[in-house]
Amino acid sequence: xxxxxxxxxxxxxxxxxxxxxxxxxxxxxxxxxxxxxxxxxxxxxxxxxxxxxxxxxxxxxxxxxxxxxxxxxxxxxxxxxxxxxxxxxxxxxxxxxxxxxxxxxxxxxxxxxxxxxxxxxxxxxxxxxxxxxxxxxxxxxxxxxxxxxxxxxxxxxxxxxxxxxxxxxxxxxxxxxxxxxxxxxxxxxxxxxxxxxxxxxxxxxxxxxxxxxxxxxxxxxxxxxxxxxxxxxxxxxxxxxxxxxxxxxxxxxxxxxxxxxxxxxxxxxxxxxxxxxxxx
Numbered sequence: 001x002x003x004x005x006x007x008x009x010x011x012x013x014x015x016x017x018x019x020x021x022x023x024x025x026x027x028x029x030x031x032x033x034x035x036x037x038x039x040x041x042x043x044x045x046x047x048x049x050x051x052x053x054x055x056x057x058x059x060x061x062x063x064x065x066x067x068x069x070x071x072x073x074x075x076x077x078x079x080x081x082x083x084x085x086x087x088x089x090x091x092x093x094x095x096x097x098x099x100x101x102x103x104x105x106x107x108x109x110x111x112x113x114x115x116x117x118x119x120x121x122x123x124x125x126x127x128x129x130x131x132x133x134x135x136x137x138x139x140x141x142x143x144x145x146x147x148x149x150x151x152x153x154x155x156x157x158x159x160x161x162x163x164x165x166x167x168x169x170x171x172x173x174x175x176x177x178x179x180x181x182x183x184x185x186x187x188x189x190x191x192x193x194x195x196x197x198x199x200x201x202x203x204x205x206x207x208x209x210x211x212x213x214x215x216x217x218x219x220x221x222x223x224x225x226x227x228x229x230x231x232x233x234x235x236x237x238x239x240x241x242x243x244x245x246x247x248x249x250x251x252x253x254x255x256x257x258x259x260x261x262x263x264x265x266x267x268x269x270x271x272x273x274x275x276x277x278x279x280x
Contacts, residue, residue, distance in 0.1 A: 004131060004275045007090055008268030009083065009107040010138060013068045013159025014181065014193050014236065016050065016082050017264035020090035021272075024261060027085070028194060031078035032056040032064045049085045054194060070159040070178060071110035071138065073120060080127050083107075087128060103130045106271040108138030108263055111164050112176035132274050136267070137171045139164040142234040144266030145256050151230045152222050154253070155263060156215070156237025158182050158193055163218055165226045172226070179214045181237045183207065199240045211237075212246040219251065234259040 010017040011029060018025050027050030034046045034056060048056045056062045067078035087105070107124060109116060117135045124133045139153035139162040149169045155162040158181045164174030184207040185193035192198050199208075219231065231253040238244055238259040247253065256262035 005091065005103045006268055006271035006275045007087060007103055007105040008141060008264045008266065008271050009086055009105060010141060010263040010267060011068055011073075011079065011082055011086070011107065012157050013066070013071055014157065015260075016086050017261050018086035018090045019261065019264040019268035021268075023090045024264075025086060025089040026261065027051050027089075028054055029066060029068045029082055030054060030064060031067055031075075031081050032062050034059055034062050037061070047081075049081050054191075057191065068159065070113075071157065071162075071176065072113045072116050073123075076123060080123060083124065083127060103128070104132040104271045104275045105130050106134050106136060106267045106274065108141050108267055109135055110160050110176040111137050111139065111162055111171065111174040132271075134270075134274065136270065137164055137174070138162055138263055139174070140166065140169065140171065140270070141263035141266030142232055142256060143169065144269045145234075145262040146232055146254060146266075148230070148232070151232045151254075152219070152226055154215070154219055154231060154233040154235075156180055156233065156235035156243070158185070158236065161215055161218075161235070161237070163215075163222050165222055165229060167226075167229075174222070175218065177215070177218055179211055179218075181235075181240060183211050184240065196239070204240075205242055208240055208242045209246060212243060212250070216247065216250045230254055232256070234262040236260050 008019045030053040032048045032053035036043045065078045067075040073079040121135045139155050142153045143166050152165045161177040161180045165172040188198045233253045234256050
């Protein structure tokens with residue numbers, strides 16, 4: 001029997017982040033396919049996930065699908081392909097997808113996507129047949145990554161910004177705000193977020209200020225009832241030039257060592273705890 005493997009998975013609107021006991025992977029949340037051309041020798045559909053899908057975008061005949069919108073699965077088949085790719089890349093052996101009964105997987109969802117929780121758990125269980133599967137608030141991963149049980153987690157992603165107070169690792173009344181990195185990148189094209197250099201432009205810097213103003217207002221709303229809790233800010237938005245500086249001029253907060261991967265790292269930490277409970 002194989003040793004139980006812990007996996008933390010954060011399938012975001014922009015990127016998939018996955019952490020296992022031995023590997024860390026990150027790739028675009030994108031699925032693409034191309035139907036065979038008339039003179040193609042191979043009449044099979046060409047498919048790509050993640051970076052392969054991005055490469056396929058060079059072909060004008062490519063059909064691209066973004067399986068996640070505002071942090072929620074919107075295309076079950078394509079979403080399943082993202083999950084399978086992430087777990088396969090993060091597993092210890094090439095044929096690990098045939099051995100998923102030996103993993104414990106914890107996956108995060110936006111706070112306001114709770115209605116997708118049961119369907120997502122069933123989807124993962126059907127796809128991978130893991131030893132254990134749980135779906136938790138995405139922001140809980142960041143909280144766990146900084147080894148805290150209490151705090152207001154702000155996770156600035158591509159599709160949503162999660163603002164969730166936690167007390168004793170239990171989510172209080174939070175919010176999934178649709179003002180996120182996409183507020184900036186959408187001004188430069190649908191897939192512009194894949195090119196980080198766009199965020200250094202003068203036009204982007206103006207949008208960073210507007211986004212920060214909006215987020216600070218929402219964070220202050222959350223702090224009204226939880227002023228004693230520390231604020232922890234993570235997510236890819238913290239790598240956007242100027243974002244951290246603007247926020248620090250208005251708030252005091254903690255930033256995880258790796259704000260992009262902190263959700264997945266914390267979810268892996270939670271999965272590891274479950275592994276210990278299962279094997280003890």
